Amino acid sequence: MAREDYEVVIGLEVHAELSTKTKIFCSCPTEFGGKPNTHCCPVCMAMPGALPVLNEKVVEYAVKAGLATNCEISMDSKNDRKNYFYPDLPKSYQISQFDKPLCERGYVEIETSEGKKKIGLTRIHIEEDAGKLNHDEYGRGSLVDLNRAGVPLIEIVSEPDMRSVEEADVYLKKLKSILEYIEVSDCKMQEGSLRADVNVSIRKKGQKEYGTRTEMKNMNSFRSITRAIEYEIERQIEVVENGGKIDQETLRWDEVSGKTFSMRDKEDAQDYRYFPEPDLVAIKLSKEYIDNIRKNLPELPESRKERYIEEYKLTEKEARMITSSKYLSDFFEKGVEISNNPKAICNWLLSDVARILNEQEKEPDEIPFMPEDLAELVALIENGTISTKIAKDVLEKMFETKEKPNKIIKDNGWVQISDEGAIKEVVQKILDANPQSIIDYKNGKDKALGFLVGQAMKETKGKANPQMLNNMFKEAMK
C-alpha cells in the first residue's frame, strides 16, 4: 500500500499565553524576560499559606477567544487542580480546568487548496503556565526561574478534524491570527507564547475507527510543526506497512535530526488526580457579561478581508494573505493611510517583504521597519526618485540597516538619473556601441529595445529612469 491509501488524522492542543498585564492568580507582571525570579511573589512562588485569586481579565480574554471561535460560553465554570511533581511547578499542581471549561463546542473556518472547511474546537480552558528550568551546560545542576509561573494561558483543544499537514498549518495560522485580532495574546512563537501539542494518527481510507495516536508536545514554530507531522505520518505508515502497530506515546520532535523520539509511553502515563480547586470559588458568568464582550469584539480577519476587497480593491487572495496576520494587516492599513496606494503597499508586502521574511525565517511582526517607511519607499518610486529595481535594493537595505529609504538612497548615491542631458549621453553611447541592435529594432524586433535599455541600466548601475530611457531610445531610432 502507498501513502495515498492512508488517511491522516490530526488534532491540535494549542497553548496561548494571554497578554494580561498581571498573572492569573496574583498581581505580578507577565512581561517576558526580566532577571530570574524577579516577577514573583509568595503566591506564584507557592510559599506556604499563599492563596490564589483569579484575575478577572483572564476570564474576559478567554471568553473573547471563545466567542471569536464560535464556542458556547459556559455560565457556570470552575477551576481544578492537576497534580504532578516538577521543579518548574512550584505548587506541585497546576490550576487548570478539567470537566467544566469556560468555552466548548466551537469551530474555526479554514481555507486550503481543497476549499473551505470547519475545524471543530472541543473546548477552550484557562490555566496557569509553569516556570522555566535553566540547565547548567556543564551538568552542575538546574536553576529554577519562576517569572513565567502563573502567566495565564488558554488551552484550545481541536477535534481530530484535520486530514493533512496543510490543514493543520492553515488551522494554526488562522487560530493565531484570530487571537492576535482580538488582542488576547501576542502569539510570539519564538518566545513560547504560542505553542502546540500535536496529535497524529493514520488509518486506512474508509476505515471508521481512528488509529492509535501519538502526541508531540510543545512545538513552537510552524516549520517544525509541519516537518514533524510529515515525519510522523511517514513513520507511522512505515510501521504499519511493516506489520507493526503504533504505540500510544508522547514524542519529542528533534529539530536538528528531523526525527521524533519517544519521551514516555502510556504505561507510565501520569495520573494527574484532578479535583476541584478548593481555594477558588466557581466562575459564574451572566448573560449580560457575555453579551457585552460579544458586542465589543474587535473586527475579525474574515470581515477585514471583505473590507479590503471592497475598499482597497485587493483580490480575494491578496486580502486573505494580508489579513492572515494582524500585524501585517495593521501594517498594511497604516501604510495605506500614508501612501494612499493600497495596491503598491500590498504588492510590496506580499512579494518582496514576504520573500525576505521567508528567507530569514521570520514572522511579519519581525519586520524591522515601520509602515511609514514602506509608504516612503512607495512614494519615492511614484515620484521617480528611484526605479522599482533600485527600490528592491533599498528594501534589502531597510531590512539590514533599519535606516529610512531616503537616507539609504542618499548614502548609496542611488537617486535615479532623470536629467535629460545625462540620459541622452548614455543613450548615444549605447547606440554607438550596438549598431546591430538598431537594425534589429528597425526590422521590428522589439526585444532589441529591451536589450538597449538593459545595457543603459547597466552603464548607469540601474540609476537611469527606465521610462525616460525607453522613450529616448525610441526617439533616437525613429
Next chain:
Amino acid sequence: MNITELTVHELKEKLDKKELTVSEITKAYVDRINEKEKDVNAFVTTLTDEALEKAKQIEEKLSHNENLGEYAGIPIGIKDNMCTKGIKTTCASRMLENFISPYDGTVVNKVINEQNMIDLGKLNMDEFAMGSSTETSYFKKTKNPWDLSKVPGGSSGGSAAAVSANMVPWALGSDTGGSIRQPASLCGVVGLKPTYGLVSRYGLVAFASSLDQIGPITKDVEDSAILLSIIAGHDEKDSTSMNIPKKDYTKSLKNDIKGLKIGVPKEFFGEGINEEVKTSLNTAIEKYKELGAVVEETSLNIAEYALAAYYIIACAEASSNLGRFDGIRYGYRAKNCETLKDIFVNSRSEGFGAEVKRRIILGTYVLSSGYYDAYYKKAQKVRTLVKNEFAKNLEKYDVLLTPTSPITAFKIGEKTENPLEMYLSDICTVSINIAGVPAISIPCGVDKEGMPIGMQLIGKHFDEETILNTAYTYEKNTNFREKYKPTFKGGAN
C-alpha cells in the same frame, strides 16, 4: 493581683485605668513562660526578649498618644502554622524546621501589625495540624496543664495549653476538624471555630483548604468575642472569605437566652461517648432550661458518615496542598541526591512524619483514577447531605448542643499506635467543618480525675453572635474558672 490569671478584657480595663502598664503585663507573661514552659512545652519558638523590647516601644508610642490598635500591648500566642514575617513558621515539621516566611499572613498582620499586640511566640501543634493530641509534632510533646502526663488535645494543643497554663492571655488556633475546639475542651478553655469564610486563610499553611479556619482560643467567652471581632472580615487575598460587614461580636453578649431553642442531637450522646462526659453535658442542659431555654432532643443521623467523609476530603486536599514541600525552593532537602526524583522522594520521606505521610498516601489514593468516584466523589455527596442535615436542624433550632470530645484528655502515648482510635477523638467536631457552620467549645465540668469536659455549641452560618451569647450566658451563670484550675500534677516523668 496575679496578672496572668486575668482575661484580656480585664487586662484592657486595667491598662485603660493605668493600673497596669504594657511592660508589667508582658513581663508577667515572660516570667510565667520561664516558670511553666519547661513543664508544658507549649512553644516551638518563644519570643520573650523580643516581647519585652516591643512592650517598651509600645509604651513609648502610647505615651506620645500614637494611634495604635485598641488592643495594643496585649500579648498573644500564635499557632506555628500561621506565617509570620522574619520569625520561623515550622508547622511543627522537620520539613519547615528552618523556614522563615517572607510575609505575614492576613490574621497575623491584623493582630501584630494593626493591633500592635505582642507576639510571645509560636505555639506547638500536630505536624501540619494533622492529629488530635499534638504528639505528631516533630519537636516536642506538649503536656496538658491539668495533668502533665496527659495530652492537651490537638492539633492546636500548644495554643490551648499555653492559654490554660496562663503563659499567654489568648492565642490563635486553626481548626480543620476540631483542632481548636477539642484541645480547648481538653484544656478547659474556650475555643471558637468560626463559619468557613468568616476569617481569612491567607498565610495559614493549608491542611485542607475547604475546611480550615483560624479562630480564637481564650480564657473566657468575652475574650473570644473580642478576638473574633479583630480577626474576622473579608480579605481580597482569600477568594473563599465572604464579603460581609464587620461586626463587634461583644455586642451579642447579653447574658440572656430566654426562649432560645436548643437542639440536642441524640447521635452525639450514644456509643463511644464517655459516661462522665454525658453526665456533665446533661447538667449543662438542665442549667440552660433553668435559664429559660427550650431544649429538645433532635437527630443528626448523617453525622456518623461525616467522619469518613472528613478523612477522605481532608486527606485528598492535604495530599495536594503538601505537594509544594518538594525540597526545591524552601524547606528540608535531603542530602546526597543523585537524581531529581531522589530530591523529591528523599526530601519528603525524611521531612514528613508518619501521620503526615499516612494522610498524603490516603489522599493520593482517594483521588487516583479509578478510585475517585468511589471515595472523593462519594465523600462530596456525603458532605452535601451533612450540610443539608445541619441546615434542616438549624432551621428548627437556634443552637445545637453536643459534647466537644467523646472523652477527656488521655495519656501521652495512649493512642499513638492506633491511628483509627485517634481519629475517633474528632467524632463530635468534624461534621461541623464539613457543614461549614460555626461552633464554640466551653468548659462545663470535670471528670473524676479533675480533667476538663467541654460542651460544643453549634450555630447557623455567620451567626456567631447566637453561639457566643449562649456560651456567655452559661459561663456567667456557672463558675468553672473559679472552681477549677490546672494543677500541673503528674509532672514527675
